[in-house]
Amino acid sequence: NAGVTQTPKFRILKIGQSMTLQCTQDMNHNYMYWYRQDPGMGLKLIYYSVGAGITDKGEVPNGYNVSRSTTEDFPLRLELAAPSQTSVYFCASSRTGGRVGSPLHFGNGTRLTVT
């Protein structure tokens, strides 16, 4: 009963390095999301996808890229890491994308530190 799985759990990057945060779900959900949570703040939407091959920007997309080649996977790419990207990143999926009766299901997060 895996749900939404994120890897890695923790990562430390140097400024300017790149990395990919992995996310996979086994619930056959069409909608997938990437959020970041900064200390004392709510979750901010980075990117989302309504199905394989379709992605769109959220509130805070700058410095990130995504792709969605399969229903199951939705990786988040950081190209040139900056200290402002230090945060906890959550991936989520949903059956019908936030409509009534369709809550988001979250992974356990990736804690990223950029120094």
Place this chain on the structure above:
Amino acid sequence: DQQVKQNSPSLSVQEGRISILNCDYTNSMFDYFLWYKKYPAEGPTFLISISSIKDKNEDGRFTVFLNKSAKHLSLHIVPSQPGDSAVYFCAASARSGGSNYKLTFGKGTLLTVNP
């Protein structure tokens, strides 16, 4: 501009008593409201939701009340248990262009239930 506000960063209650967590919103287009619970080092877990056509939804010890005229919702936990100690996020959903919906989160309230 915060569309979903949780004005109490923290709340402390005694075991067995009622916990009441509050949430205010400003966007009258929100039509679906959710509460998530988050333990440290885990992702948010869906707890309970309510559609805008209802004013109350109950699930075991958890009840959510919606007052649309006041743009206010609350989560009641009765009786509170030490295992309920967590951060609680309020979220609201509205259509965001086409057939997509967007979820907006509050900053969270840390609930501590003392034995």
